Amino acid sequence: MNTYSNILGLIGNTPLVRINNITEQLGIKAQIYAKMESLNPGYSVKDRIGISMINDAEEKGILKPGGTLIEATSGNTGIGMALVAAVRGYKCVFVMTDKVSVEKRRYLKAMGADVVICSAAAKYGSPDHYVSTAKRIAEETPNSFYPDQYNHPANPLAHYRTTGPEIWRDTDGKITHFVSSIGTGGTISGTSRYLKEKNPDIKIIGADPYGSIFKQYKETGQMPEATPYLVEGIGQNIAVGNADVKIVDEIINITDRESFEMSRQLGKHEGIFCGGSTGTIFAGALKVAKNLDENAVVVFIVCDTGEHYLTKHHSDEWMKEKLLLEPQKITAGLINETKNSGSPAELISVAPDEIVGVALKIMTETGVTQIPVLENNVSVGSLRESRILTKLLEDRELLNAKVSEIMEEGFPIVDVDAHSNEIKAQLQKSPAVLIEDFKRITGIITRSDVLDLPK
Numbered sequence: 001m002n003t004y005s006n007i008l009g010l011i012g013n014t015p016l017v018r019i020n021n022i023t024e025q026l027g028i029k030a031q032i033y034a035k036m037e038s039l040n041p042g043y044s045v046k047d048r049i050g051i052s053m054i055n056d057a058e059e060k061g062i063l064k065p066g067g068t069l070i071e072a073t074s075g076n077t078g079i080g081m082a083l084v085a086a087v088r089g090y091k092c093v094f095v096m097t098d099k100v101s102v103e104k105r106r107y108l109k110a111m112g113a114d115v116v117i118c119s120a121a122a123k124y125g126s127p128d129h130y131v132s133t134a135k136r137i138a139e140e141t142p143n144s145f146y147p148d149q150y151n152h153p154a155n156p157l158a159h160y161r162t163t164g165p166e167i168w169r170d171t172d173g174k175i176t177h178f179v180s181s182i183g184t185g186g187t188i189s190g191t192s193r194y195l196k197e198k199n200p201d202i203k204i205i206g207a208d209p210y211g212s213i214f215k216q217y218k219e220t221g222q223m224p225e226a227t228p229y230l231v232e233g234i235g236q237n238i239a240v241g242n243a244d245v246k247i248v249d250e251i252i253n254i255t256d257r258e259s260f261e262m263s264r265q266l267g268k269h270e271g272i273f274c275g276g277s278t279g280t281i282f283a284g285a286l287k288v289a290k291n292l293d294e295n296a297v298v299v300f301i302v303c304d305t306g307e308h309y310l311t312k313h314h315s316d317e318w319m320k321e322k323l324l325l326e327p328q329k330i331t332a333g334l335i336n337e338t339k340n341s342g343s344p345a346e347l348i349s350v351a352p353d354e355i356v357g358v359a360l361k362i363m364t365e366t367g368v369t370q371i372p373v374l375e376n377n378v379s380v381g382s383l384r385e386s387r388i389l390t391k392l393l394e395d396r397e398l399l400n401a402k403v404s405e406i407m408e409e410g411f412p413i414v415d416v417d418a419h420s421n422e423i424k425a426q427l428q429k430s431p432a433v434l435i436e437d438f439k440r441i442t443g444i445i446t447r448s449d450v451l452d453l454p455k
């Protein structure tokens with residue numbers, strides 16, 4: 001039978017996949033290959049170190065049957081360790097910050113782990129920092145193993161023994177550039193050490209978020225004050241033992257906006273659905289590759305799957321909230337779904353044969369000052385509170401009239417995919433616009449809904 005004895009046999013030996021459409025569009029001649037670490041059984045590059053650190057502890061007798069694994073993680077190392085724990089019967093406690101996506105937290109819980117969340121704002125070294133918390137829990141838990149992925153030699157060693165040789169083998173030794181991120185540094189340090197031993201001319205490029213220390217630390221030896229960024233799992237605010245910046249030839253800073261945009265593009269144009277750190281790395285790979293010829297072979301790491309970030313950068317709503325979505329991608333539908341101007345989420349409308357008094361009551365109760373008049377989901381007119389009240393001052397009997405007798409022209413209609421500039425232009429002329437989706441009116445946007453949109 002062609003079988004595996006357990007899930008752990010699926011870790012590693014991930015394929016290299018050529019990038020085609022994006023490089024062609026950008027006129028890049030170099031060959032760029034994605035190392036598909038998202039195809040590991042825990043969907044990330046960190047599966048390799050989970051098993052490597054645990055094997056090491058078992059061999060040294062540090063970890064005994066029935067023990068508890070405890071680690072500070074941005075999620076993926078936890079998932080890698082939880083796989084081993086499930087197969088070998090260990091308990092797990094993972095300590096993470098509140099920056100980590102809800103998907104990764106739930107994933108770990110679904111694998112049977114206990115998850116402890118700390119504030120991402122806690123200072124390194126303070127008792128409530130996630131690393132200090134993990135250490136304390138490990139000290140208080142009998143028969144526990146706290147690997148400390150930031151300093152454990154089995155982390156880079158896993159990549160020296162597996163990731164590096166796989167890339168060398170699968171490119172027939174033709175790799176010229178290796179691009180990775182730096183979180184614990186295990187991936188870049190271990191893989192690069194192997195590759196440089198094979199061919200010292202291979203260039204190693206680290207892609208790091210603006211706000212992280214690594215670029216300045218490598219170039220000046222100084223550690224700047226780190227500033228917050230949104231990409232998960234990479235960059236640091238302190239130097240860590242496993243990040244060997246000397247082996248890295250160049251570190252390129254990448255913005256959150258570029259990281260998320262490139263991650264989204266890999267899904268849309270190459271079918272590679274990945275996390276934000278992969279976007280950071282791919283943005284770095286493209287910057288390097290644009291100056292290279294067709295003989296260059298650039299390999300970059302696809303760190304993890306996009307499924308971990310469906311409520312984060314793969315959500316237009318989240319991107320809009322973080323002011324990271326390009327204005328042309330802010331559509332009428334998105335504005336309607338994410339409006340926080342206090343207007344009701346449901347579309348409030350009246351029928352043309354409704355009584356004016358009832359329409360006025362609906363407007364007062366729902367707090368809207370203008371309302372579309374719809375018949376079978378088609379716009380036939382509109383009512384504005386101020387106009388109705390002016391008319392009622394002249395003739396109070398109108399309260400009992402039908403809406404169709406006093407309604408004004410309907411609000412302008414835009415398609416659900418119309419973008420923010422078109423909507424803003426319409427709102428110069430009209431107090432509201434209606435949204436049409438497959439010939440049905442599905443929403444309304446008023447001036448206050450577009451006040452906070454980027455230009």
Ligand SMILES: Cc1ncc(COP(=O)(O)O)c(C=O)c1O
Pocket residue numbers: 045046074075076077181182183184185186187188232233234275277278303304
């Ligand atoms: C999503 C993601 N990308 C990249 C990395 C970086 O890998 P390394 O720790 O080997 O530097 C991590 C590490 O946790 C991660 O979670």
